[in-house]
Each structure stands twice: as structure tokens, then as C-alpha cells.
Amino acid sequence: MPGGGFVMSFTDITAFRKAEEALKEANESLEHRVSERTYELSQLNIALSDAKHVAENANQSKTRFLAAVSHDLMQPLNAARLFSAALSHQEALPSDAQELVKNLDSSLRSAEDLISDLLDISRLESGRITPQCQPFALGPWLEALGAEFTVLAEQQGIDFRLRSTSLNIVSDPKLLRRIVQNFLTNAFRYANGSVLLGVRRQGEQVRIDVWDKGQGIPADKLQFIFEEFKRLDSHQTREEKGLGLGLAIADGLSKVLGHKIEVRSWLEKGSVFSITVPMHSGQLNSSPPPIQQDSSPAKPLAGLQVLCVDNESSILVGMHSLLSRWGCDVLTASNRHECASLIQSGIVPDLALVDYHLDAGDTGIELLSWLRQQLEAPIPGIVISADGRPELVSEVHAAGLDFLAKPVKPAALRALINRYRPLS
Template identity: 40%
Template sequence: MRIEQVAAVIRNVSLGVAAAACAAIVLGATFIQLGVLPLREGVIWMTWICTCAYAHIALRRAYDKATLPTRCGQGWGMAFAAIAFAEGIGWGWLSIAVAPSIEHGLDMVALTVILAVAAGSIPAFGSYLPAFAAIFLPTTLPFAVWSALAGGLLHATEAGLMVIFIAGMGGLGVQFNRNFSKLVTLRLERERLAEDLLRQRDLAEQANQAKSQFLAAASHDLRQPVHALGLFVGALRGVAMPKQAVQLLDQIEASVMALDDLFSALLDVSRLDAGIVQVRSQAFPIQPLLTRIVRDFEAEASGKSIGLVLWPSSINVETDPLLLERILRNIIANAIRYTDHGRVVVGCRRGRALRVQVWDTGRGIPADQKARIFQEFYQIENQQRDRSKGLGLGLAIVRRLTDLLACPLDVQSTLGRGSCFSVTVPVAREAPHWEPTVVRSVGALQRGFVVVIDDEMPIQQAMYSLLTSWGHEVIAVSSGDAAMKRLASHPARPDLIIADYRLPNGETGIKSIQRLRAEYNAEIPAMLITGDTAPDRLIEASRSGFLLLHKPVTNSQLRAAIGNLMKHGAPDAVDD
């Protein structure tokens, strides 16, 4: 508090003391000219006041140049108060020196200026009480004492009025100091709260980063065996086995698919957090998209004996149709999941923008949980983590996607009566331009020479077993160096490279593919397969220009990717 008070009084001093010095020069010259003050005394007094003003301004400049630790010393306030006391003595002396000149009325002129200086010291010096007292009391008390001792009714009246002035203005100065102290206290408290908020924010960001790092590491480590398991299941499909074994294999594959759903949802969250999901806005009619989504959910709604109704709309909107479809699919899936009877209604409301709304007659959302439903893995009435009720990531993805598209999401809900989710989408200004969708057909699977680079031995074995069962010639190694050594004795050039993104000793699949391409001086078709969900690695892998698949990769995905790459060659590089 003292540091703030001293800083305020030093920084506010220049204008006031400069004005007081100018007033002293005018008064001194006038009094010397009229003979009220002798020349020598008048010059000394003017010099005294101007020197005090200069000392105050010099102190201000020195304070501004001082470092923060130096400003915290006690000497600044004491020096300022000492200069103020000296200036106060100068003004107090003037009030006595010209007091006998009452017949000329000059004492009133001097007293008016002196009282103005005293009153002006309240805002200029009041923030630091010792400085205020140092200039205010020496300026006012001498005239009050002289008037009281001079005798006579007029001087007694002057003394009484001066005492009233000293008490009133002194009280205002003390009150000013208290108010200033309160303001400083409030500001310091606000700054402390702001610092606490920043610390809490940093802690929350650190916790969120730690969570993301944990999820990325756990996801990567879990994806590896699940990916290998899926490949082994694919390889087993080509092996003759009894009916009971086939049934067990179906159950194993169903479990692998369930894990794949979880990892895919985690990957969606990570990709959105990494900022690598690109928005491709275009104008399109909303009705075909809604019709397709509702048609896909009709069987699920019918199985629960609830109605699924779509109100038609002829409006064209402008946004990314694929991302909007993902948003609406998640919202409609949730509406059906949490509606036990009644119906789910999908429709649109036209205004400046189009609000796509999903109404349900379900269980509703408690008011205190509306914000929490968008958190990862949070599900109302599913504390036991029943996987049949979903993963708890759908609305977290919805929130991120609506923020990405700048399509505001609104939720209205009444407990026990149902909910309404609204997504506001911009209306298209122009008619949509439709382009036919070209679907590449893989046709018969081409066979070729495939190099697999993965540091996980189970995945090497699984990829080798699966790809050889599909008729490919396969070399499976753990690094780029190992691939170069194996290929040195192989006469044929690889037809395809499949590389894991993260390899030992800081190597990446990107560098390994580039080395092999440089060795053969050819754009060998290649793909990256990764189990990483860390945002920085996803960004780097996405920008590499190579086809990117995320573990666990299903056999159908892998088969289609291999067929397309071997038939059509390397894909075009992905723009940054």
C-alpha cells in the first residue's frame, strides 16, 4: 500500500508544483514592485519555491528511471515529504511576511493564493498522507497563529476562519487518503484474483494437457494389440475351421469392432482438438441430407416402438455437408437412445439463418447437467459405463464440430418431458451446384511386393500373415534401416510401402518412406498407419501427403486402401 501511495503522489506532482512556482514568481515580483517585500527577501522566497518545485520534478524523473526493486525503498516517500515540508514553510512564511500590508489589501491576495495551494495539495498530495501533512500544515498554521496573536476583532475572526479551513480541508485530505487506499486495496485484490484465475487456468490447461497426453499414450499402446488382433482375425478367415470356431471368430471380430468404435471416437476428438479437420463449405439442399439420416435411423426407432418423423424443408444451406451430417447423426442417435416412448421429430425453422431442430419426448436433461453433457465420457444415468448405451463422446464431438463450423448449438430441455437440440446453419445465398460423385472401384485385388515397416513384432507377424494370405509378397521389418538392408538383396522394386508413423529412435514412417523412394528414385505408393492421437503428431502425419489410416484398421479398409494405391498410384499431396 505504501509503495502505491508513494508512486501516486510522485507521478501526480509535476503539474501542481509547476503551477505553484509560476504563482510564486508572479506574487513575488508584484510584492517587490509594490515595496511589500524587500528585493533580497522577495528573490530568496521566489528561489526557494522554484527550487522546491524543481526538486519535486527531479525526484519524479529519478523515480521513473529507477528499477522496480529500487522504487520499493522507503527513501522515496521520505524525500518527497521533506521537499513538500520545505515548500510548505515557504508558503507559510509569505502569509506572515505580507500580513501587515492589510491596508493595501495585499494580504488577501497572498492569502487567496496560499489557501489555493493548500486546497490543491489535497488531490496532489493526499494519496500519501505524510506528504500531504508536510505541505498543508506549514502552509496554513503560521497565518492562523499570527492572526490569533495579533489581537483585534478582525484578526481573531481571521484566526477562527483559518482554523475552520484547516480542520475542513485537513479532514478532506484524510478522507481522500482513505478513499485512495480503498481503491488501491480493491485494485490489488482484483489483481490477486486475476492472478489466481490465471493460475487456475494454467492448472486446468496443464491437467487437460496431461489428460490428452495420457489418452494419446494409452490409445497408442492399446491400438497396437487391437490392430494386430484384427489382422490375425482377417488372416484366420482364410483358414478352414469348424463351425464352432467360426462362431467364436465372429464374436472376437465383434469385440474388435466395438474397440474400433471407441478408438474412432477418441480419434475424432483428438483430430478436432488438433485443428486438422478442414471445413469445406458449399451450398446444398438440407432435405436430402435429413432424409438420408432419418432413413438410416428408422429401424432403430422402430425397434424401440417410437416414432421418427421428418418435416420437409426446401431450404438451401451453406456449410460443410459431411460435418453437418456427423453433428445431426449424433444428435438424432442420442434422441432415440434416451426416448422410451413417444416420438422424435426432425425439422427446420427459417429465419435469418436456418435452425435444424431435433425434438424428442424422452427423459429430459436436469438443468444442472446441461453443460456437463458435452464433456467427454459423461453420460446421464450411466454411471456404470454400460457400453450398450454409447461411449459418452457423441455430444463432445458435436460441440467441437459446431464450434468449428460456427453453427451455434442450443439445448432446451424439461426433465421428464423431453429435449430440443437446435443447430443454426447459414442459409445459402446462391443455388447449389451439384457435381456427380465419382466412386473408385477397386475391382480385382492386385498382387504385388509390399514392404511393411512397424516396430511391433505382433503387428509385423499379423501383417505378414494377412497380406500373404491375400497373395502378396511381403517383407516385414522394424525400421527404415532394416528395410534398406533387406531390400539390398531383393531384385524387385516394392509396389507398396506400409509404414507405422512412430518408429524407434525418433524415426517416423514419413522419413522411412522418403528414404525408400529416394533409393529407387520413384514415387512408390505408400501409406501411413498410426495409433497416435497426439495433436502435433496428427498434424504432421496429416500434412505428409501420404494416405493416413488410424489403428485399428479393419481388414476391409486395409484391402480397399491397398487396392486403390496399387491400382491408381500415390495420392496427391494434402494441402497444408
């Protein structure tokens, strides 16, 4: 200051220092909490990864279990269907016994459908269904499917009509068949006397419709019916109740194929289930002929010598009983050793029906290859199995053999055997 002295100014920074210390502690605490949360998230991710791995293993285990159980259940069902078919061919069977056989066959078919549905749902959930889309003629495909349901319609007193077409489409014929088949089965269950299977073109798309004159579905329940194990209370029938999987399978298969399905319904008037598929405008390289209905007489296979190989004795008995009634000369064996004994006795069969999964790890393909080598002849063969995986069916066809799924449908079996019937 002028004249000497000085002035000092002091500011209290205690609050600032405390705030600074608090911020420093908060920062350190935050870093610690971030570190803790990062560790916790890391542990949670590990736990989630482990849980996902466990769930995937459980799902795979469930799929394998269902496949194994389905295969084992199909074996006695196959034998039962064979016995039922053989019984239906009994001459002079009383009318009441014929009705019992018809009901028995219907019950066995329902059990087979339930097992197939469970297996299909399992395959859909595990992503094991791979579509093999190709162009094909829709008309013959529809007529083959219609022929099957025409017989069912006659049995149930339903007016079933089919409107065919000359259009070609692109899809997987087998998967698409299962979808439309489920639509028809559902329509037959709830139809009020009339079902129509028809086709409508929509630009570059083709819509396949299944109409019925049932009681209809409320608008708020239209999506509900596509859920697994769901059935509308108002749609209970006196027929077999089932598990409510048919439409759920159709929905799952349509998503695999990338096709759109829809349902429209009018209460007390009926419903229409539809699937829309791409149209094929080009030429077809080849078109498989439609399945012809077998109209041959009761014993069309007389003189045909058939070798049946299966490790289930009940199936051999059932096959022998059914084929014998068709006029075949039937030989049976359960393994290669018994086949070798037949060969040594001079037997040369016209046809071999062989189960795929045999004892000691042997397969139907391997046994038929061995049989051809032993006989030095291209013996035709049909591999029969409850294992219907696409890769197995492809392997059978690659070996120049036919494939038939268990439980064996007598009409399908007879149609295949007829290919090898003697010309004389």
C-alpha cells in the same frame, strides 16, 4: 464606538478545526488504503495471471498426455483388430467361433470409439480443431454415411431408412460427418426398431434430421444430454454404456462450425436430432464420389506384392495374417535396414503400407521417399498412423500418399488396396 472603545466578536471554531483535522486524516487514510488496495489488486492480477498460465500449461499437458496415451493405446488395438479380421476370414470357422469373433470385433470397436471420443473432447477444450469448410454435394455424402449404418442396422435388426437429396451445402465434410454419425449412433442405441436419416430445406439453410422411435426425453432434460459424461438414467441400455461423450462432441463441433443443432422429443414416441447448415446455390467445381461398398470376392488381391513397415512386431504379424488371407504376397520390415535387405534381394513391391512414427525419429513419409529413390520407381504408398492431426494428414497427401487411421478398419484398408490391384 462613538465616544471611544470598540466591540470584538469571537466565534468558537474548535469543532471546525477538529472536523478539518479529521477530514485531513481521513484523506490521508483513504490515500493509504487506496494505495494498499491498488497493491493488493496488482498482486492479485499477478497471481491470476500465474494461475492462468499454470492452467494453460496443465491443459496443454493434458492434451499432449491424452494424445500420447491414445496413440499408444491404438497400437495394440490396431494389432487386435487385424488379428480379429484375419480370424474372421478363416475358412470353415464354426458358427460359435464366428459369433465369438463378431463379439470380439464389436468390443474392440467400442474401445476404439471411447478413445477417439476422449481425444476429441480434449481437442475441443484446447481449441485445436480448425474447420475446413467447402461446398459439396449432400446426396453422395449422405449415401456414403447411410451405407455404413445400413450394415449396422441389419446386424441390430433396426429398420433404417435414408431420404437423400440433390442439394449442395457448405461445411466441413469430416466434422459434419462426425456430428451426424454421433446422432445416428445415439439413435441406434435407443431406437425402438426404427431410425430415419432425412433432409429438409429451410430457405437458404438445410436441416439434417435423425429420427428415432425411442422412449423420448423429458423436456427438462433436453439440454442435460449435451453435457460431458452425462447420461439419462432412463436411457440405460443393455449395450455398452460408454462415457456419454457422443452428444457433447456433436455440440462442441457444431459450435466450431457455427452450425445450429437442436433436439425435439416426445415421451414414449421418439426424438429427432437436427443440425442446420448453409445451402450452396452455385456450381460445384468437383464432387468426390461416394464411398462404394466393397463387394469383391474373399481373395481379390491375389498377385499383389505388399511391403508392410512398422516398428511394432505384433502389428506386422497381424497385417501379414490378414493380407495373406486376401491373397497378397506380404513382406514385412521394421526399419530402413530391413527394407534395404529386401531391396538387395531383388524385391520390388507393388504397394507399401508404412507406419508414420518409426524408430530413431524416422517417419513413414521419409521412408517411402527413400524407398522410391532406392528402387528408382514411384512405389505407391499408404501411411498408417494413430496420429490423425489434420496437418499430418495434409503432409501425407502432399507427398502423394494415402492416409489410413489406426486402428485399421479392414474394409477401409481393402478399399484402398484395391486401387493398386493388378489389372490382369
